[in-house]
Amino acid sequence: MTETRIPKTQVEFQAGPESENGAGSEATAANVPPAISEVRRFLLSRGNSSLADGGFRWLMVICALSIFAIVVLIGTVLVRSSELTRAKFGFKFFFDQMWDPVNGNFGALPFIYGTLVTSLLALLIAVPLALGLAIFLTEMSPKFLRGPLAFITELLAAIPSIIYGLWAVFVLVPLMRDHVNPILIRFFGWTTLFSGDNLGLGFLTSGVILAVMILPIISSLTREVMTAVPHSQREAVLALGATRWEMIRVGVLRNARIGIVGSIILGLGRAFGETMAVTMVIGNTPEIHKSLLATGNTMASVIANEFSEAADDLHLSALIEIGLALFIVTIIINAIARLLVWAVTSGAPARVN
Amino acid sequence: MASGLAILATILVILPLVAIFVYLIYMGASSLNLAFFTQIPKPVGVSGGGMANAIVGSAIILALSSILGVPIGISGGIFLAEFGRGTKLANAIRFTADVLNGVPSIVMGIAVYALVVKPQGHFSAFAGGVALGIMMIPTITRTTEEMLLMVPHAIREAALGLGVPNWRSVLSITLKTASPGIITGCMLAFARVAGETAPLIFTVLGNSFWSTNINQPIAALPLQIYVFAISPYDDWHRLAWAGALVLIILIVLAVSLVRYVTSRGVMKGAS
Amino acid sequence: MGVGIEVTNLNAWYGATHTLQDINLNIPPNQATALIGPSGCGKSTFVRCINRMHETNPIARVTGTVRIGDLDIYEDAKPVEIRRRVGMVFQRPNPFPTMSIYDNVASGLKLNGYSNRRALDEIVEKSLRNSALWEEVKDELKKKSGASLSGGQQQRLCIARALAVDPEVLLMDEPASALDPVSTSKIEDLIFELKSQYTIVIVTHNMQQAARVAEKTGFFLNGRMVEFDSTHKIFTNPSDKRTEDYITGRFG
Known part of the structure; x- marks a missing residue:
């Protein structure tokens, strides 16, 4: 997949010496776009998060289903008692x-x-x-x-x-x-x-x-x-x-x-x-x-x-x-x-x- | 003639509210003092005393119920608005939430008694928190859903278009955008259960002394009002009125806030 | 840098409606490509298939192949990965209302877990400069909410937000249709600037706009792509009668 195509090495952002003082760094900001930017490399290194998304979705479903569970639980406990x-x-x-x-x-x-x-x-x-x-x-x-x-x-x-x-x-x-x-x-x-x-x-x-x-x-x-x-x-x-x-x-x-x-x-x-x-x-x-x-x-x-x-x-x-x-x-x-x-x-x- | 009847009805509705409030403020304010907030109830025959332990007890029970009810309620609302939209499951859950909302609080009380108190063998603040927390869930689920549905679809698309993972987009964008409405919804649910008495009678039982142990019987403001109101002592009646005033102030604040936020339009500038 | 897009036999459905039928198209890198056609012709659906946004609607369906660079987006990757490489600007400006200008621009990175603050400052500035918004907002970056800007500024903010993740492709779905003429010309200037760095696909119902900004133009009608050629050819000497009718204003 995509991650295999680009080496995952973390590269520090290439900031020029003048860029220390924030806004005065027009030169560095506009200059030299590298072939693959640090940002792109970072984003490519992020997974597709399908695991987290799936987990999150299930957690929400379970919480929603708890409303059913509550009704059933109240019913059963009252019947049994x-x-x-x-x-x-x-x-x-x-x-x-x-x-x-x-x-x-x-x-x-x-x-x-x-x-x-x-x-x-x-x-x-x-x-x-x-x-x-x-x-x-x-x-x-x-x-x-x-x-x-x-x-x-x-x-x-x-x-x-x-x-x-x-x-x-x-x-x-x-x-x-x-x-x-x-x-x-x-x-x-x-x-x-x-x-x-x-x-x-x-x-x-x-x-x-x-x-x-x-x-x-x-x-x-x-x-x-x-x-x-x-x-x-x-x-x-x-x-x-x-x-x-x-x-x-x-x-x-x-x-x-x-x-x-x-x-x-x-x-x-x-x-x-x-x-x-x-x-x-x-x-x-x-x-x-x-x-x-x-x-x-x-x-x-x-x-x-x-x-x-x-x-x-x-x-x-x-x-x-x-x-x-x-x-x-x-x-x-x-x-x-x-x-x-x-x-x-x-x-x-x-x-x- | 017909108009006259409608107006008469309106007046008849407002009348009890005014009567309740006037009486409550009149009786409550004259009984409210510093001792009310700092002392525990005095034994019968000794005048003075307060409901400090009941206020702290209510705070503990409500904190417990919020820990249970708020996350589950909000998550349920997220499911209804973000994942289940239009599905049969979501409709069934929405319907069940509305029905659960109509189940009498006293029934919650005995269910939690049978579920928590009986197996544990003792009354506890924890059991009260469970009872009230369960009662918060349907309300919070429904308000969260309503508020999330008010978030424009364009905002969700913007987040998705950036390649933000769905869970992150739901939590950091959609939920955050709707958060003023959801917070006030939670406050409303909170205010509703704050005044609940019936489910506390056989879960937390009440306590005339200081207790902050969640595994022990604990005092609660509405419960204390009940006990004092049906007692034959004037001193206690006065404390009951003062407690009722404190309770109602809390609730009026919450309701006004909710109304203010919803009427202002939560999602202003979001389109 | 931008990469080319290669679309083969793309079909899309919306419920029972067959909104895109057998689209074959090669979009060249580092150029602006305009898609024109009457409303409901499928041009918006088409761009939404390029970053897999079409399928976010539960009743939508897609078949066919889309390659961005050498990546088959429906085979080789998950939607979130595609959308990080393909920026999108929507018809109506949709900044995140709870966020400041700065956070709006940084959102694509922050929400994906990027935390290098100094680099973020640089990226936000660069993106805002690229979207020609920097001078107007630089003093209130973190104070002002994104929603408090004017419509045209909001749209440029959304462009900056899309640029901040350094995409290879920039999709623009009628980006100026909700804006006044001055803001529109600003956006057009911007597209002109940006196309040297990105592959831009712009959907528009405005033919003059297509003529002004795009090297290539595709004409869509009833879910099919009728003609795709250089913009000059399309507007001066179209090969298809239907394109000519549309260009000359005989329908649509």
Whole structure:
């Protein structure tokens, strides 16, 4: 190959005596180009680096593959660590509402119920608000407000769960107990959805704090999907003599609906897994109540609450099985939601076109 | 009418944020003092004390998680943007990263408990670092990919045209050109996990005393906030607020920086 | 010093498109050779096959032989080795935005592991002089970023960067198409200067430019090379009707 044709001897660069003082060396720089320059000889002596390139490429591939590995690893370790309860209770585990660590009887139904109720409540509150915000941001907001509002939603998304929890414990709980819940009891008490002890804790408060927490993700994804709707669609509707609101409804929302559903599902996934804030305000009782003012527990919060105190292996295994269920459900939810969102933004990473 | 509803929704969204911030600053600032940064928590009934051990503990855990998460995350992003572009494998990895991002942090916590804590037989800062590091990987991978894709193709061609080996070109040219964006992306991932509490409960456990040993249970800021917030003592509540304020300042700084860098256009003058 | 390029039966594909068909061509050493033709005729693909840049696109494919000097570039060597011997200047100036002027010029050597600082200083100066940029930037070599220069200066910086690795061949893919007339004439003067030392292949859509700088000219059409001869002959008395039509502006 090339290296064999040119001797590899290292030759010092031929610098004239005047060249010591850098810029004053015009003569040397321009003069005598040797047949094979020192630079050429050096470059020829470098290999083709195919080994280094191959190694580098493999290293990157392995790191990328580690993302698969992580998912598989989490799955297997959760499956293996929940063997005890899976063997003892089977599928009945998810339909039994008796959670009694002292007597070794474990049923996860109260937590599934709690997770569903709080998450649906959160969606009920968050979806209209998030859609309103997204519509406002993409279609109506004056330009100067767009930046700051988007920044605020980003900020909301970045606040840790624990801080929402802290705020909920000291501000939201008293607010619900003293002002909101009495009104609900008075006017809607007959539905039995709002009855029983008014502690301020419970499903409703959890739903409210969850709504605040999932709002940003739903809103920002909805906004992304809505901006992906081509301008021509809007103009086509406007050209038919539609009002601005009709344009938004027909031209934008209808075209973006798959993606919007995707972002709502993604928000649901978040709500399912939110732990700290809910743990701090739901009251932590393994019970099923119809009243939204009652205390309960969710899948995530029971793990947070009991895991470090779980004394026997069966209790631990039961908690891990709840975690496994949470893992599988959130993976499915996220996969569906991503596919829906990608269907609209056509798979490209959000910021790149 | 419809416009009114959209505006109302906007106001309703901003309201809680303002409420949280006002309350946080009001409660936090009045409880924040030098002792908070220099002392460890005092026993119940003794007023004063601080969260110095929790701040140091968080720093140690976050350093560990960054050592794990940043290199792997960036490498994954390099694969997606430089080698895998358009391939089925890259699409699958990108998809998995997004899905992994949605896995609840509490699940990470129990997985790492079963994977690290249980076999080792004790809680440790190391286990917490593993849990948070794993959580950083998908975020960093995706931001790195996005930022690398923003580097103009002409820059890559210039490097290739000089006969620079591919690995060198990726590291010294493409990655370096995208580095402001990637660094801020890492900071965002860092800020996100800095506030994570759930995965720490059963990995690092918490510690009321000084510890810098990564093989021992260690205190962490969010964990300490949690413990103090659900306690019945006013003194501890005040410390929780102060801790929350410190945490949020860190996060707001990171988010603002990210926004500043991305809005300014990372790759200015690169075309 | 430059060496000749000998191209035999070169075919190139881009996906399913057969972009180059049976190209046979001898490019003489130490001269400028211009490649002209309407856009999409394959002239850019052709130069990208000479330094094996074409194959960096995953859907691209090449067959045939290209010899640079006595080296068969598709048989005897790896792409990185070829590209160190064949410098390339692209259509749009593409200096490394994170690097100073000095580092841009030195990049080809530094990134290949060259570390003799004193020699680097000399090479950077020589390359910048050769690309006629030295006088304009010598005071801010290490302070100013390569991206802060004007378009024409950036392109000359890119030429200096290509020259710094002391290539045998210099490929220029429409190097002046993104530049203003003053910068363009500077680049043309430069090509005139450089061709005594390097074998230069320049792709251009500008026929006057080809006529001004090149000894030989090749005319490409629809992926084939229609005619290759001395520039004078091509522009005054082409043998092929299609060349004549193109030169006289009847299409393209």
